[in-house]
Amino acid sequence: MARKGVIICSGCLNDFPTDDMYTVLKASHKGDPKLGVHRVPHCENCIKKNKGVYIKITEEPRNKN
Numbered sequence: 001m002a003r004k005g006v007i008i009c010s011g012c013l014n015d016f017p018t019d020d021m022y023t024v025l026k027a028s029h030k031g032d033p034k035l036g037v038h039r040v041p042h043c044e045n046c047i048k049k050n051k052g053v054y055i056k057i058t059e060e061p062r063n064k065n
Contacts, residue, residue: 011046011053022047023059 005018021041029035039058042050047057 007041009043009046010040011042011050014043016043017063019062020044021061022057024054025056025058026054 006015007018007021008015009021021043023039024042024047025037026040027033027036028038033055037055040054042054044061
């Protein structure tokens with residue numbers, strides 16, 4: 001039987017359903033966005049705890065409460 005889509009949060013390393021995740025833009029190379037950025041998944045708890053870690057939220061969860 002197929003398992004429903006699951007993504008691992010890059011903040012806490014727990015797994016969550018795909019529809020419950022945020023996608024955020026983070027700076028690469030020691031925090032300097034001029035040297036590059038990448039997109040990573042974050043759960044709702046990590047979004048609240050790590051406001052200074054990411055540049056902006058690029059995608060909201062589909063199942064936002």
